[in-house]
Amino acid sequence: MDFVQVSEEEGDEPIELPAEEDGTLLLSTLQAQFPGSCGLKYRNLDTKAVRGVRSNEGRLFPPSVDSGWGEYLYFCVFPKENKRKSDDNLENSTAKTKRIETRLRCTDLIVLGLPWKTTEESLREYFETYGEVLMAQIKKDTKSGQSKGFGFVRFGSYDAQMRVLSNRHLIDGRWCEVKVPNSKVNLFFPLNSEPTNPFHFQGMGHQVPCKVFVGRCTEDINSDDLREYFSKFGEVTDVFIPRPFRAFSFVTFLDPDVAQSLCGEDHIIKGVSVHVSNAAPKAEQNRNQQVQSYNYNSANSFGMHSYHPQGNHMNPGRNGHHRGNNQHSAHGGESSIIANNHSNIGTAGYGMGGNNYGGNSGGGYHNNSSNHSSGGNANRQDGGTQYNSRQANFHGMNQPHNGNVGGSNGWMNRGHLDMPNLQALGINSQGSSSSNQGQNMSNQSMLNLNSLPINPALVAAALNQWSLVGNQLQNQNQDQQGGNFLSWMAQNSGHANNFGGRKGSNNPNNPGANGMNKADNSGCNDPQNGNTGWSNQSSGSQNSVEKSNFL
DNA sequence: GTTGAGCGTT
Numbered sequence: 001m002d003f004v005q006v007s008e009e010e011g012d013e014p015i016e017l018p019a020e021e022d023g024t025l026l027l028s029t030l031q032a033q034f035p036g037s038c039g040l041k042y043r044n045l046d047t048k049a050v051r052g053v054r055s056n057e058g059r060l061f062p063p064s065v066d067s068g069w070g071e072y073l074y075f076c077v078f079p080k081e082n083k084r085k086s087d088d089n090l091e092n093s094t095a096k097t098k099r100i101e102t103r104l105r106c107t108d109l110i111v112l113g114l115p116w117k118t119t120e121e122s123l124r125e126y127f128e129t130y131g132e133v134l135m136a137q138i139k140k141d142t143k144s145g146q147s148k149g150f151g152f153v154r155f156g157s158y159d160a161q162m163r164v165l166s167n168r169h170l171i172d173g174r175w176c177e178v179k180v181p182n183s184k185v186n187l188f189f190p191l192n193s194e195p196t197n198p199f200h201f202q203g204m205g206h207q208v209p210c211k212v213f214v215g216r217c218t219e220d221i222n223s224d225d226l227r228e229y230f231s232k233f234g235e236v237t238d239v240f241i242p243r244p245f246r247a248f249s250f251v252t253f254l255d256p257d258v259a260q261s262l263c264g265e266d267h268i269i270k271g272v273s274v275h276v277s278n279a280a281p282k283a284e285q286n287r288n289q290q291v292q293s294y295n296y297n298s299a300n301s302f303g304m305h306s307y308h309p310q311g312n313h314m315n316p317g318r319n320g321h322h323r324g325n326n327q328h329s330a331h332g333g334e335s336s337i338i339a340n341n342h343s344n345i346g347t348a349g350y351g352m353g354g355n356n357y358g359g360n361s362g363g364g365y366h367n368n369s370s371n372h373s374s375g376g377n378a379n380r381q382d383g384g385t386q387y388n389s390r391q392a393n394f395h396g397m398n399q400p401h402n403g404n405v406g407g408s409n410g411w412m413n414r415g416h417l418d419m420p421n422l423q424a425l426g427i428n429s430q431g432s433s434s435s436n437q438g439q440n441m442s443n444q445s446m447l448n449l450n451s452l453p454i455n456p457a458l459v460a461a462a463l464n465q466w467s468l469v470g471n472q473l474q475n476q477n478q479d480q481q482g483g484n485f486l487s488w489m490a491q492n493s494g495h496a497n498n499f500g501g502r503k504g505s506n507n508p509n510n511p512g513a514n515g516m517n518k519a520d521n522s523g524c525n526d527p528q529n530g531n532t533g534w535s536n537q538s539s540g541s542q543n544s545v546e547k548s549n550f551l
Numbered sequence: 552g553t554t555g556a557g558c559g560t561t
Binding site: 108110112113116137139142148149150151152174179181182183 | 554555556557558559560
């Protein structure tokens with residue numbers, strides 16, 4: 001395979017981009033590394049002049065038919081309107097940082113659901129725990145000066161922004177939603193989702209989808225084919241082919257820009273023209289698929305018991321969760337994560353067949369933003385893939401503990417926000433000594449999922465998602481066992497955030513059952529549950545919760 | 552004075 005050395009600007013360190021078999025370089029390949037670029041040029045060594053590279057129909061052609069791309073160093077051409085004056089004005093801005101800024105640019109974030117009493121000062125104060133706050137404003141009624149209950153905030157670093165977007169926020173005693181403005185539907189957590197659906201819990205997802213839909217697949221295109229083919233555009237973190245065969249698949253990239261750059265394109269894989277498009281569901285399918293992904297997620301992430309919905313929003317007709325169990329076995333991993341392997345929670349990742357859910361005391365959710373693959377490669381096994389991509393940026397997160405939402409006044413009454421109602425999930429925390437909680441957690445466990453009066457898959461799913469939070473905590477050294485959801489809960493019960501743990505809990509369904517035990521590992525297969533294959537699992541790949549919401 | 556889905560007097 002021929003490689004073309006390309007840099008953003010002349011003199012920069014080049015990146016080697018793979019050329020196609022016919023010797024051309026796909027514009028999409030170029031754009032995957034240099035978003036916004038539209039062509040290439042190089043300096044002719046004889047004439048010293050800069051020459052443009054021929055471009056046609058999304059392909060860039062080598063200067064020479066005989067010697068191909070040669071040893072030239074190519075640099076990018078950007079559309080004129082793309083000449084970023086603002087960037088050019090930045091002092092000490094190297095080409096590299098310019099590119100990073102282009103890709104990882106901060107935007108204003110809207111903060112919805114603010115308490116009336118929140119001031120710009122307190123808003124700023126809250127968000128400063130995440131990083132430098134460049135702007136914090138509350139929108140107010142011009143006459144009365146009364147807050148309208150929302151505001152905007154802007155961070156100095158993209159990293160801080162991502163951390164904020166990936167977190168939930170209790171501001172002055174009220175749970176608030178932070179989003180990119182005008183992003184009507186958060187692809188990860190649709191607005192009209194079921195209020196108790198933990199998968200639609202706000203803020204855990206990316207703002208930019210990493211997953212693409214690959215249509216017109218044939219049955220002989222397997223996940224390896226897809227992975228191999230699409231890897232040339234960027235690191236592929238997941239490939240999912242629905243079974244039974246449905247002529248499409250999903251490919252998830254580490255870099256959402258890569259995913260985006262491919263959308264709308266046709267690609268030839270094994271002689272078949274496939275079409276890449278956004279993985280977002282079609283509008284009319286939205287609702288059903290939300291339910292679907294909800295169920296499937298439960299299954300994908302954990303091998304849970306079979307269960308029947310009891311007053312929750314699960315659809316008994318869709319049973320992806322059972323499939324999930326099969327998949328775990330197929331992965332060679334634990335058939336039941338929660339039940340079978342408590343000690344893994346938050347300390348050694350979720351340990352399923354090569355899938356790293358970002359546990360790992362060392363890596364956690366990535367302490368190094370430049371290394372998207374930190375976070376516990378030690379757990380990685382054949383066929384496994386890293387849990388997260390962009391979320392590798394979430395290093396050293398802060399989890400502010402301010403305000404107090406006690407017991408029944410916590411999640412339950414917040415129908416408009418998609419916060420997980422942990423009480424409803426049956427998650428109890430106990431005691432008030434946070435220092436002991438972590439210990440209990442890991443060594444004894446406090447939660448008997450199968451004894452809970454609720455859907456254990458929901459709990460599992462919540463736990464899965466909250467592994468993010470757990471790792472944040474790890475970074476904060478709050479608890480020696482700290483990197484996990486349960487210890488977080490435990491801490492909260494004794495501190496500020498009480499989400500319906502024992503303290504203040506008045507949920508009769510949760511009398512404080514906390515004996516934890518149970519290592520039931522039934523990765524249960526329910527023969528009556530055919531599945532439609534919308535789940536997120538795929539051979540040799542991990543299943544992430546938030547990503548399934550793209551399905 | 553109350554309220555709780557939304558999108559910013561730039």
